[in-house]
Structure formats: C-alpha cells, structure tokens
Amino acid sequence: MAFVYTTQRILEIVGDDAECSGEFQGHIVGIASLSEAAEGDLSFLGNAKYRDTVAASQASVLLLPRDYAEAPKAGQLHIKVDSPSYALALLCRDMEKSLQPVPEPGVHPTAFVDEGAVISPSASIGPFCYIGKGAVVGAAVLESHVSIGKYAKVGDESYVYPHVVVGDYCEIGLRNRLQASCVIGSDGYGYEFRDGGHQRIPQIGNVVTESDVDVGSNTSIDRARFGSTTIGTGTKVDNQVQIAHNVRIGKHCLIIAQVGISGSTVLGDGVVLAGQAGVAGHLTIGSGAIVAGGTGVSRSLEPQEKVRGATAEPIMLYNRIAVLQRRLPDLFKRFDKLEKSVESLAERGTRE
Amino acid sequence: MAFVYTTQRILEIVGDDAECSGEFQGHIVGIASLSEAAEGDLSFLGNAKYRDTVAASQASVLLLPRDYAEAPKAGQLHIKVDSPSYALALLCRDMEKSLQPVPEPGVHPTAFVDEGAVISPSASIGPFCYIGKGAVVGAAVLESHVSIGKYAKVGDESYVYPHVVVGDYCEIGLRNRLQASCVIGSDGYGYEFRDGGHQRIPQIGNVVTESDVDVGSNTSIDRARFGSTTIGTGTKVDNQVQIAHNVRIGKHCLIIAQVGISGSTVLGDGVVLAGQAGVAGHLTIGSGAIVAGGTGVSRSLEPQEKVRGATAEPIMLYNRIAVLQRRLPDLFKRFDKLEKSVESLAERGTRE
C-alpha cells in the first residue's frame, strides 16, 4: 500500500483555507496515529482526548484543529483546518483511488448470467458471480462470488463486495455499498402454531434500499412478509446488524454493529442505534432519537429521545440509577442500622 | 411481483367457514398494511393494536377476526375468519407458488460434484455449488454457491439458499430451510492452555438437524467436540444465532435473532429464546421455558419458567425491580431525610 505525497499536493487536497506553520521538506509516505507516527508520516488530531499527545508526535505533517496553539517542532509542518478528520478523509479518498482503482467494465469469464438478465455495459461483474433470471444490474461493481437473485435490481454506482447475496425481487438503490457476506432478502421469521407445529408464513415481499445506503459485512436484512422492508437514503448500517421483515428505516440513520430491529418497527430520520442495541417489534422510533449501546427498547420513542439500559430509561435517569446501584450495599447496611435505632427509640418511648 | 386475484379465488383459499359482509367487484392486485392499503389491495388485522385503523383502511378486501363488529364501507369486502393472520398465510402460500416456482431438477453446468457424491435425480443443484466427496443430497433445492462438505447429507424437500455452508459429516434433515450464508458445522470453540498458548481441542463431531428445521441467514451452528450438536424437529432458528458445540435443542423451539447458546447446554421442547438472549454453557433449559429478549441466563431453568434481565430473574420480579429502580433517586433522598429525623428524635430523647 505504498504512496508518496508532497506537502504541496496535500495542501491542494485539504483545501485553500488551511493555515500552515512550520515546514517539512521531504515526502509523506505513510499515515499513522499521533503516538505511532515516525518521520515521513502524516498524522492528525481527530479526537480531543489525544490532544496531549500532539507535542510528542514524531509525524512530519500534522492535521490539527484551528484552535491548536503550540508551535511545530523543527522539520514539522502543522496544517490547521476546521475538521482535521475530514481533511484526512479527503486525503484518504485520493489515496484510495490508487489503492482501489475502479475495476474495468465487463463480465468475468467465470461469472454466470441467467437468461433475460440485463447488465449495464458499464458494469463490472467479478469472478463466480451469479446473476439470476430477469435481474437488472446498473453501472455497478460486483466483486467475486456475488449472488443476485431473479428479478432483483442493483443501482448505478453501487459497489458490491464478495459473497453478498441479494435475494429474488430485492432492489438496491444508487451508490449503495454492500460489504462482504451481507444478506439482503432472507426470509422474514414468521410462524403460526397449528397442527402441532410452527407453520411457516410465506414471506412474499422484498427489500428496497434507497440511494447512498451502506450495509456492513455479515448483516442480514429480511424480506417483507408482503410489501417491502425499506432502508432510507443515506442510512449507514454497520456489520452484523439484523433487520427483520417489514422494518422501515428513515433517511440518514446510523445503525451500528450487532444491533437487532424486530419486525414492522418504523424508524424516523436521523435515528442513531448504537452497538448491540435491540428494538422490539411494531414500535415507532421518532426522528433523531438516540439509543445507547446495549439498550433494549420495548416501547416507542419520541423524536430526539435519548435512552439507555435494558429497559430504555432516559439517559440521565439511567446514569443516576447506575451510580445509586453501586451504593445499594451501603444503603442496605444503613437501613438495617436505622431500623434498629427506630426500634430502640420506640422501645424507649414505650418504657417511659 | 405482480398477481391478480378474484374475491372468489380468495374465498376458495381461506376456506369454507369464512363469513363475508360487503362486496368488492374488482380484482385484488396487492397486499398492504391497513394504513397503507389502497383500492385493489387486500389487508388484514393480525395484531389487536391496529384494530382502530381498520375503519379508515382503504383496502378493498379485509381479513378480520370473527368478533370484528363494524360494517364494511361501500365497495369493501370483509372476510371474517378464526385467524386473519393464518388466512393471509394461506393466501401468500398460493402467491408464493407463482413468485417462487420450484426450480427444475438437475445439476447446473457450473456446479461441481466431487467423486462418490450421490445426488437425487429430483434435486436441483444451482450455479457454483460444490458437493464434497461421499455427500448425499436428496430431492432438495440448492441455490447458488452452496458448499456441501464431504460425507454430509441433505434431506428430501430441503431448501438451501445461496452461500450456505454445510460442513463435512453434518446431516440436514427433511424439509429444512437454510437461509443464505448460514454455517452448519463450523468448529466448536474449545482450547486448553498448555505450553504457553491455547491448544486447540479437535472438534470431531458433527451437526444433525431433524425434520422441518429452519435456520436463519448468517447463523452459525458449531459441530460437536464429539457426538453431535442437535436441533430437534420443527425448531425454527432466526438470523445471526450462535449455537455452540454439543448443544442439544428439543422440538418446536423458537430461537430468535442474535441469540447465543453456549456449549453443551440442553434445551427441552417448545423453548422460546427471544432476541439477543444469551445462555451460558452446561445448563438445562426446561421445556416450555420462555426467555425474554436480551436476557442473560447463567443457571438452569425449570420447565415453563419465564425469565428476564441480565441475571434471568422471574419476569414478574424483573418488571417490579425495573419500576423500583426508577424510584431509587427518590428513595435515597427519602432515606437521607428519614435518617435525619431519627437522629433528631434520638437527640431529643437523649436531652430529655
């Protein structure tokens, strides 16, 4: 993953309004965290908790926030910008172009395209891909071993990593990124107990993702019982997330790793579900609600509500309870003592 | 996913004992939820919480419970049955036949069948499937990229979705449904610390599923250390479930998404483990036990026991504790006040 950048080229990429101090004459050949960077590396201050480690960093070029006051060391260049994290992202995007060049269009000789499938001439279909009957694939990239079901659709500029499964009739929007081994359109989990066993309820709907949706590796999104399970524009789903049938997720939500969302629940826009949170079925989660990691949500949430804990308490209350729980052993002791005091007071009163 | 149904055909499917009121002359061309249905759609009341939305529904045909009393609107047909949800399932099963016709028997030209594997002439083996040496595949459907290990078996009428892995020596029963990218027969997680490192304990057992087992997408079922990890008849496993080595699951259990079951634990029949529950190893979970979502089970459970919470409390106690925890801030305040009252009473007593 070799690259070489001049400071001039870096400044071109991070933009005109960067403020520079200090100087570095050589080439940047690596990126590293503040504490691990060596000469020739670029580093950045993206999280305030690492501010104290900037001064000792051996990085040759540092992306820093505008309010960073200390002077650079000799041979070190400080570049101050509004968001060092975003400046780095711009730089990495440039590097990514050389590390991950867009594959040439065409269908790999080992791929198999079924009858009646329509593949854009700009599409790149990788080794061992299978495209089902009647499927439509736009100007997208499919890496190896991708399975596109019959009558499924993949939108232009989408990028599909190895081993992704897009089930029959499912529709992937524009500019989606589907990470390896995610499954779009497995059957919803629906049974009705009859005749001594759980009878399967057929799941004849599909999954529809809008534009700019990302889906993480090993994530599952179930097809609807009927109609569609939907993921709104710009929503980003992390790894190992489980999205059940008929869930509807709004725009620009962040669904972080190992979250589970049960059937028919509806999320508004801009909802954040942090890692390992679980949401029960048939609920409404208001726009802008924030659910802390590991939280269990079994009631609907208002817009902007912030909750945490196994019973989804308001976050301030949850934190207060957590502190008081640690004081329970003490409380019980104090209580026993107090009970005895009251008893002896009462006895004294009786004796008097 | 187009279909067209006459009301007559719908009545044929849902059964003789349906009660009708109202009338709809046209064709049903879609299924939708009560609030989203438009003219030409069929809808249903499957969950009592939506009862109030029936009257306003624009659906042309509605499947309703027998005790639903209000009259239909003009041009609307009400069909009352014992279970609207199951009536819909019957209808969807009919639709599914046209949406998902059973693939023709035969081995796809891109599939690879190893020496000595036995494939039923009624089996359908999809693109890029690999069938290992000595494996036996019955009259089953394997979609694309399925990997069947050596000496593994797949029973008649089983349906195996893309990218499923059935490991060496594992046995899949009759009428199983294995959703995409599930793994049957990964190694159990067993190590013994020796000579400065965790030494692997070989896992030479297999996984055996009985009849009518469903397994969700991205689920993992580990092979036994020796003997078999077993899943009983009619048990339905959801997505992203982890079942460790030597687990034994009884008949007709429901194991919901993201549940984890540790090694050698035994489940009776009809157990329900709700989403994200975790069960420790070497436990016995009695038949009919119900474990709420997110619960951590670290002790064996009696039959019919119902538990919830990180320490698997009886569900009524858990709910009571949850309420009282919210009152902890108040309790601590009241306690401080009471302590002062008692102090001042005691002082007064001393002064007297």
Next chain:
Amino acid sequence: MAFVYTTQRILEIVGDDAECSGEFQGHIVGIASLSEAAEGDLSFLGNAKYRDTVAASQASVLLLPRDYAEAPKAGQLHIKVDSPSYALALLCRDMEKSLQPVPEPGVHPTAFVDEGAVISPSASIGPFCYIGKGAVVGAAVLESHVSIGKYAKVGDESYVYPHVVVGDYCEIGLRNRLQASCVIGSDGYGYEFRDGGHQRIPQIGNVVTESDVDVGSNTSIDRARFGSTTIGTGTKVDNQVQIAHNVRIGKHCLIIAQVGISGSTVLGDGVVLAGQAGVAGHLTIGSGAIVAGGTGVSRSLEPQEKVRGATAEPIMLYNRIAVLQRRLPDLFKRFDKLEKSVESLAERGTRE
C-alpha cells in the same frame, strides 16, 4: 465417522504416566458423554459437576482425574491422568487425522487465480476459489469458494474454510484457522456528517493477523482507517464477533461469540471477553482483564480487572448488587413502614 481403537493404542496416545485400573478387552468405536456412553464407547470427566455420573456410566474406557477414587466396574477400564480433557484432545487429534486428512496440494480446476498471484506449490486451493492480483498464498489449505483479495497474503499452514473473504491488502499469519464465512477486511464504519449526509471516510488500512490466530464463522474484522487492525499471536476469536477498524488485540486473548469491540480500542495480552460483551471505542483493556458475558464496557480497564454488567462493575460488587436488587421490593415496603414508625414517634414526641 467410524474409527476403531484398541486400549493399547489409546494408552500410547494419552502418554506414559497414565494410571490404569480395571480392564476392557474389546475395541473402542465411539466417544460419548458419561451419561450417554454405551459399551464400546470412551468417555471422560472434564467438568467437576459431572463427577457423580461417573459411577453409573456405561462407557468401557473412562479418562479420569488422578484424584478419582472409586473402582471401575467389571469390564471397565479407568485411565487416570492430570487432565482428562487434554488426554481426550490428544486422542481426538489422532482421530481427526483420519476424519480430516490434509487435502492434496494443487489448484482445483474450477478455481481462478488472477495475474501475478503467487501460490505455493504446497498449497491446496479448493473449488471456486478466487485469488486476486498480486496475492501471495503460502502452503495453506483453502476450501471451496474462498475469496482472497488483491495483494492479500495467507501464511503457511493456515486453514481457510469455505466462503471466507480475505480483503485486499490484508495479511493472514502462519497457522491461522479461518472458519466458514468470516470476513477479514470489510470497511471500517467511519462517516462525517457534511452537506446534508453522512460522508464516508475512506478506509485505506488493512487487517494483519499474527501466528496461530483462529477466527470463528460469520465473524467480521474491519480494515483500519489507515495502518492496520491487528490480532496478536495465539488469540482465538469465536463466531459472530465484530472487531472494528484500528482495534489492536494482544497475544493469547479469548474473544468469545457475539462480542463487539469498537474502533481503536486496544487489548493487552491474555484478555478474556466472554460472550455478547461489548467494548466501546478508544479504550485500553489491560492484560489479563476478564469481562463477563453480556458486559458493556465503556471505560478502560486495568490489567487483571474483572468486570460484569451493563456498566462494567467489579464482579464482586455486581454480584452483590444483583442479590440486593431482588430485595428491593422488600426494602421499599420496609422503608414505607419505617417512615410511618418514625412519623408516629415524632408525633408522640410532639404530643408529649
């Protein structure tokens, strides 16, 4: 999975210092748990909780700890060793050699190796494997449908199960075992909100695993934003674990099923994260720390620290709190009563 062992061969395998009592003349043809073993089976006492079931076991040969005092039944052989579990592991390792012979070297005719990839002549590359441009594969075994990205590396003696994805530029060390459908090198989850949407931060780093690392089925390890996500020598990762970008895991850690570790967190050596635990980002977990199942860790941990619960309490405190929580309903009742006693004492005081 048939095998036949003489008692003599068993003794050769478990070692010279075994103590024998009793006698079994036949052949061992199976392994089973104490309660399920029949004549001709070998069994073992690996977990003290099963000690009472040894006497009734029908096994013909039993591996027991040295301090097991009871005499064998007629026709039964007791073999006492330091660790019955490890003795069994040695035996299973021998059986494994016949059940799972190492595949012959060579590239399967259905595999596709891209230009400039370097494959060891001792490597075994299975059906439908894809090896990307510039990749280097040592004397490893790749089962079916494995995808090795461009410029990725797989070390000697590694064993890669079906459907594993090793992403571009990622490096797998020596003697790794990658279980089915795990994903090494999916994109890290990094976004910055700009221009009305979450803008992707390119993830241009990789994943590097050292020697003797095991990775479970359906596990995801994300590539670094830059630099490397690293897994140290001898660390064993179970199924369905999520390891985010730039995480660094030390040597000989045990990361059990369904654990999630957020971005940039650093684990020392010998850390144990039990099932379904979650660790927030940018934390340091000291060497030897033990995190109980289901625990939520949102602060750094000292070496050897043992924590449990949604707020990662010291484990003794957690257990104490759990007991006291069950007594909360009683405490609240006692408190109400005490409050009334104090009131009436105070009133009496006032009346006097």
